[in-house]
Amino acid sequence: xxxxxxxxxxxxxxxxxxxxxxxxxxxxxxxxxxxxxxxxxxxxxxxxxxxxxxxxxxxxxxxxxxxxxxxxxxxxxxxxxxxxxxxxxxxxxxxxxxxxxxxxxxxxxxxxxxxxxxxxxxxxxxxxxxxxxxxxxxxxxxxxxxxxxxxxx
Amino acid sequence: xxxxxxxxxxxxxxxxxxxxxxxxxxxxxxxxxxxxxxxxxxxxxxxxxxxxxxxxxxxxxxxxxxxxxxxxxxxxxxxxxxxxxxxxxxxxxxxxxxxxxxxxxxxxxxxxxxxxxxxxxxxxxxxxxxxxxxxxxxxxxxxxxxxxxxxxxxxxxxxxxxxxxxxxxxxxxxxxxxxxxxxxxxxxxxxxxxxxxxxxxxxxxxxxxxxxxxxxxxxxxxxxxxxxxxxxxxxxxxxxxxxxxxxxxxxxxxxxxxxxxxxxxxxxxxxxxxxxxxxxxxxxxxxxxxxxxxxxxxxxxxxxxxxxxxxxxxxxxxx
Numbered sequence: 001x002x003x004x005x006x007x008x009x010x011x012x013x014x015x016x017x018x019x020x021x022x023x024x025x026x027x028x029x030x031x032x033x034x035x036x037x038x039x040x041x042x043x044x045x046x047x048x049x050x051x052x053x054x055x056x057x058x059x060x061x062x063x064x065x066x067x068x069x070x071x072x073x074x075x076x077x078x079x080x081x082x083x084x085x086x087x088x089x090x091x092x093x094x095x096x097x098x099x100x101x102x103x104x105x106x107x108x109x110x111x112x113x114x115x116x117x118x119x120x121x122x123x124x125x126x127x128x129x130x131x132x133x134x135x136x137x138x139x140x141x142x143x144x145x146x147x148x149x150x151x152x153x
Numbered sequence: 154x155x156x157x158x159x160x161x162x163x164x165x166x167x168x169x170x171x172x173x174x175x176x177x178x179x180x181x182x183x184x185x186x187x188x189x190x191x192x193x194x195x196x197x198x199x200x201x202x203x204x205x206x207x208x209x210x211x212x213x214x215x216x217x218x219x220x221x222x223x224x225x226x227x228x229x230x231x232x233x234x235x236x237x238x239x240x241x242x243x244x245x246x247x248x249x250x251x252x253x254x255x256x257x258x259x260x261x262x263x264x265x266x267x268x269x270x271x272x273x274x275x276x277x278x279x280x281x282x283x284x285x286x287x288x289x290x291x292x293x294x295x296x297x298x299x300x301x302x303x304x305x306x307x308x309x310x311x312x313x314x315x316x317x318x319x320x321x322x323x324x325x326x327x328x329x330x331x332x333x334x335x336x337x338x339x340x341x342x343x344x345x346x347x348x349x350x351x352x353x354x355x356x357x358x359x360x361x362x363x364x365x366x367x368x369x370x371x372x373x374x375x376x377x378x379x380x381x382x383x384x385x386x387x388x389x390x391x392x393x394x395x396x397x398x399x400x401x402x403x404x405x406x407x408x409x410x411x412x413x414x415x416x417x418x419x420x421x422x423x424x425x426x427x428x429x430x431x432x433x434x435x436x437x438x439x440x441x442x443x444x445x446x447x448x449x450x451x452x453x454x455x456x457x458x459x460x461x462x463x464x465x466x467x468x469x470x471x472x
Contacts, residue, residue, distance in 0.1 A: 039188060042200035042467075051164070051471035052202070054181055058188040066196075092197035 306339025
């Protein structure tokens with residue numbers, strides 16, 4: 001991503017894994033990058049069947065979305081539905097000049113025509129497993145593979 | 154006895170009363186309201202959760218503010234909203250309450266927000282919907298008789314939590330006409346469920362319900378004593394339109410004893426907040442210097458009320 005991301009691009013992490021990654025990328029990438037956080041719960045397409053989950057976080061975009069260049073950041077890209085929801089939410093704040101997508105892991109399995117701009121790694125895991133990013137008390141990030149039951153992204 | 158507000162999974166299916174509503178459900182509503190507050194600050198003040206749903210505001214009693222905040226909440230969730238002032242339509246032509254409901258269900262209603270002069274009317278509608286096999290239609294009580302006004306209670310709890318964080322160390326004083334106040338009843342149930350150690354009722358004997366002490370409330374007739382050390386002061390409106398018979402001598406006399414002035418406010422904690430459910434009568438229960446002063450959180454209450462109603466509707470709308 002170094003050299004490819006605009007030096008003033010805003011990094012918007014999708015809660016919760018993407019939010020940690022956006023913070024880290026803001027430190028590592030050259031330039032000044034405002035960091036925002038987005039919780040897509042109000043835009044998910046499975047609300048009518050699954051309901052609203054508990055502990056929805058507050059979307060915080062501390063920069064002018066209209067006219068900005070945005071890199072959406074998520075930990076795991078799977079069906080593409082969270083990214084669809086995040087893009088819809090961003091447009092309710094304004095019209096960005098561009099949106100790119102950076103993910104740590106692309107596990108395939110897309111159900112929508114969404115492709116990442118930047119990918120850490122491409123992996124394939126069985127459908128009944130979830131890849132989960134976790135953060136320990138020291139702020140260390142760790143990817144684990146768990147039995148499914150967690151919502152797909 | 155099963156709680157008719159909850160479905161068999163323990164999720165909220167109707168919101169009828171705060172009495173008996175588990176603390177974890179109240180906590181979940183308050184938590185869910187937090188992210189809804191910031192939607193009011195965006196370019197597009199809407200999220201798509203209730204897109205395609207139809208919400209009927211059924212107001213058998215007038216209330217411009219409550220109806221408006223419910224309407225805004227539903228519209229910010231992208232629902233279609235129909236306002237019906239039933240007092241001046243069907244019932245005046247002789248239609249029964251449940252016939253009115255059946256007709257609106259035939260128009261594909263998804264949610265009813267009900268304000269009614271009779272205690273228990275929203276409960277009756279909820280029971281009718283479930284016994285007639287329409288469990289996907291939800292009822293929110295927007296004030297019934299002298300019984301409950303749960304979303305007002307919830308927005309009061311949200312406001313207190315916003316400014317004071319933890320209920321377990323608070324002294325909350327509720328002042329004035331508790332007898333006619335469904336707001337006070339809902340708030341008292343919510344405060345005790347969430348573990349508030351000291352809830353006080355302050356007012357003249359004639360305006361305090363006989364059984365208020367059985368709710369775990371300490372009664373004060375002397376306002377100075379009751380306000381001493383309070384973290385939160387909730388002033389109630391003097392509901393002169395509901396008063397039958399001579400319950401108090403005059404509004405002027407009431408203000409002298411139970412009106413909140415700067416001097417009386419000084420008896421509470423230095424960082425106390427002052428709340429009022431509105432509409433307020435300046436110079437009757439509250440002095441303008443207090444209503445407009447730095448302790449007042451009366452207008453934030455209104456703003457939070459929209460977020461709390463959005464939270465309730467979005468929790469009901471999915472089930």
